[in-house]
Amino acid sequence: MADGPPLVVAGGGIAGVTCAEQLALLFPSRQVLLLTASPLIKAVTNFKQLSKALEEFQVEEQASTVLESRHANIQVIQSAVRRLESAEHQLWTEDGRQHHYEKLCVCTGARPKLISDGNPYVLGIRDTDSVQEFQKHLAKARRVAVVGNGGIALELVYEIEGCEVIWAIKDKAIGNTFFDAGAAEFLIPKLAVEKPEVPVACKRTKYTTEGKSETEQKVGRKGEDTELGSALGPDWHEGLKLKACKEFSHKVHIETLCEVKKIYLHEEFKQLSDVSLAFPNGEDDEQNTKLDQELWPVYIELTNGKIYGCDFIVSATGVLPNVQPFLSGNNFVVAEDGGLKVDDHMCTSIDHVYAAGDVCTASWKHSPFWQQMRLWTQARQMGWYAAKCIAADICGEPIELDFCFELFAHITKFFNYKVVLLGKFNGQGLGSDHDLMLRCTKGYEYVKVVMQNGRMMGAVLIGETDLDETFENLILNQMDLSAYGEDLLDPNIDIEDYFD
Numbered sequence: 001m002a003d004g005p006p007l008v009v010a011g012g013g014i015a016g017v018t019c020a021e022q023l024a025l026l027f028p029s030r031q032v033l034l035l036t037a038s039p040l041i042k043a044v045t046n047f048k049q050l051s052k053a054l055e056e057f058q059v060e061e062q063a064s065t066v067l068e069s070r071h072a073n074i075q076v077i078q079s080a081v082r083r084l085e086s087a088e089h090q091l092w093t094e095d096g097r098q099h100h101y102e103k104l105c106v107c108t109g110a111r112p113k114l115i116s117d118g119n120p121y122v123l124g125i126r127d128t129d130s131v132q133e134f135q136k137h138l139a140k141a142r143r144v145a146v147v148g149n150g151g152i153a154l155e156l157v158y159e160i161e162g163c164e165v166i167w168a169i170k171d172k173a174i175g176n177t178f179f180d181a182g183a184a185e186f187l188i189p190k191l192a193v194e195k196p197e198v199p200v201a202c203k204r205t206k207y208t209t210e211g212k213s214e215t216e217q218k219v220g221r222k223g224e225d226t227e228l229g230s231a232l233g234p235d236w237h238e239g240l241k242l243k244a245c246k247e248f249s250h251k252v253h254i255e256t257l258c259e260v261k262k263i264y265l266h267e268e269f270k271q272l273s274d275v276s277l278a279f280p281n282g283e284d285d286e287q288n289t290k291l292d293q294e295l296w297p298v299y300i301e302l303t304n305g306k307i308y309g310c311d312f313i314v315s316a317t318g319v320l321p322n323v324q325p326f327l328s329g330n331n332f333v334v335a336e337d338g339g340l341k342v343d344d345h346m347c348t349s350i351d352h353v354y355a356a357g358d359v360c361t362a363s364w365k366h367s368p369f370w371q372q373m374r375l376w377t378q379a380r381q382m383g384w385y386a387a388k389c390i391a392a393d394i395c396g397e398p399i400e401l402d403f404c405f406e407l408f409a410h411i412t413k414f415f416n417y418k419v420v421l422l423g424k425f426n427g428q429g430l431g432s433d434h435d436l437m438l439r440c441t442k443g444y445e446y447v448k449v450v451m452q453n454g455r456m457m458g459a460v461l462i463g464e465t466d467l468d469e470t471f472e473n474l475i476l477n478q479m480d481l482s483a484y485g486e487d488l489l490d491p492n493i494d495i496e497d498y499f500d
């Protein structure tokens with residue numbers, strides 16, 4: 001192996017592992033060091049490009065030895081980075097060791113941004129440990145409050161069974177990070193019906209811990225330290241028991257246009273006089289009255305004046321990039337959302353330090369159809385592209401921004417529907433200067449396209465619409481579609497024949 005300081009990657013999630021693997025392939029005779037706080041790493045397997053922008057892959061939690069056996073030049077050190085001395089090209093890990101680097105890529109992910117830190121009744125969901133904690137609480141729960149209106153909240157309210165859910169959202173409609181009110185309206189009826197036994201199959205990223213015995217999984221988990229593991233991802237809830245003690249499927253009560261004003265532990269709540277508790281769905285039935293005469297472990301007061309008792313609260317309120325060990329003594333430029341700012345070569349503001357995945361904020365001038373969202377797909381793409389940029393820098397070669405940053409494309413599943421989001425799917429950044437076209441068949445599909453000057457800028461496709469690839473092409477080629485008018489979404493016209 002060649003002499004000289006190694007190429008170092010910090011973080012064993014999708015971004016870090018993809019970056020390390022790509023570096024190992026690009027520089028087979030150089031040492032690549034992967035420093036990670038978590039004992040298990042996340043590897044992408046069975047990667048398939050479904051179309052120009054949509055991709056499918058599986059993610060496996062693996063022991064670090066599996067990665068080392070795949071790449072002889074990768075060494076994994078399970079110890080968190082504690083300090084970076086960028087001027088000296090060196091960093092220190094928790095185990096007291098010092099590591100020199102030629103190039104460093106920071107891929108330390110993010111952690112839940114909780115509405116209340118240190119409250120034992122407020123849980124966040126990020127990694128295997130936090131899910132186990134959640135499951136433990138849920139098993140005995142009668143009522144849980146979910147705060148937030150993004151990906152985790154959408155998944156949880158649908159997946160939780162046998163427990164009342166109070167869902168508190170800031171917005172008028174559910175799922176604000178992914179949907180508009182129309183799509184929300186389409187999805188809501190699913191909360192009133194039983195969950196199907198067999199979830200819909202959908203081509204997209206999938207999360208597995210296959211190939212590991214239960215013992216290995218236990219051994220692999222971190223101990224009592226407070227370090228975060230890698231983020232979970234698609235289908236993390238599949239195979240998990242998210243069922244509480246009651247016999248019903250869903251019982252979700254949504255409180256819109258409100259935030260959390262205060263959280264009381266039951267001792268504090270008992271001291272309050274003159275307060276009355278709210279009932280889910282406003283029902284003052286016998287059962288509810290009986291429930292609310294009991295003491296709850298925790299009470300949540302909303303800005304709309306209502307107070308609900310519950311067993312615990314899930315704060316599904318977004319993430320904060322894990323940047324702390326890198327900031328002190330270094331002049332990183334940090335974006336408003338707390339991420340390390342990176343340019344179109346994934347370079348941070350510090351020489352020879354790159355960043356990728358949830359920890360970074362893409363601060364280049366974006367393509368008109370792309371935006372950053374902290375998602376698995378983007379973590380993989382950024383990790384891969386960061387390695388290419390590092391290689392180009394070492395070899396003194398130019399490199400252009402990768403095509404994957406041309407078009408935002410995300411496949412996921414909500415409420416057991418396949419969901420595809422393309423481009424400016426919510427008219428992001430377009431102001432009022434855009435039109436919407438809709439096609440909706442209740443319980444079957446919801447199609448929305450965002451148009452500007454006759455060109456397609458984005459789309460939301462819920463259900464089996466088969467329009468993914470055609471719309472992806474129409475957004476990318478910016479064809480003038482004015483002449484087609486409403487025909488564009490006419491279900492009796494085979495749109496693919498027009499454009500393929």
Ligand SMILES: Cc1cc2nc3c(=O)[nH]c(=O)nc-3n(C[C@H](O)[C@H](O)[C@H](O)COP(=O)(O)OP(=O)(O)OC[C@H]3O[C@@H](n4cnc5c(N)ncnc54)[C@H](O)[C@@H]3O)c2cc1C
Nearest residue numbers: 011012013014015037038081109231234357358374375376
């Ligand atoms: C419950 C849940 C469901 C999700 N569902 C989806 C989904 O359906 N689709 C989708 O696209 N995305 C989903 N996401 C988001 C997706 O999981 C993340 O965007 C993605 O995993 C981020 O990858 P990453 O490598 O940047 O960070 P992470 O996966 O968070 O990995 C960060 C790594 O850095 C390590 N680390 C942290 N600090 C240090 C340190 N100081 N030194 C060394 N190592 C450190 C951690 O141990 C970890 O290994 C979901 C996230 C959650 C929490």
Ligand SMILES: NC(=O)C1=CN([C@@H]2O[C@H](COP(=O)(O)OP(=O)(O)OC[C@H]3O[C@@H](n4cnc5c(N)ncnc54)[C@H](OP(=O)(O)O)[C@@H]3O)[C@@H](O)[C@H]2O)C=CC1
Nearest residue numbers: 148149150151152153170176177259316317318319374412
């Ligand atoms: N299927 C998928 O693709 C999934 C993706 N994920 C990803 O995992 C990460 C974590 O998910 P999640 O935590 O749901 O984050 P998201 O960013 O998806 O959503 C956070 C939500 O919480 C709201 N919020 C923020 N602060 C508060 C507050 N103080 N009070 C009330 N609401 C608040 C946000 O509103 P506002 O936007 O107005 O600030 C937003 O609705 C995200 O990157 C997400 O994209 C997670 C699950 C599934």
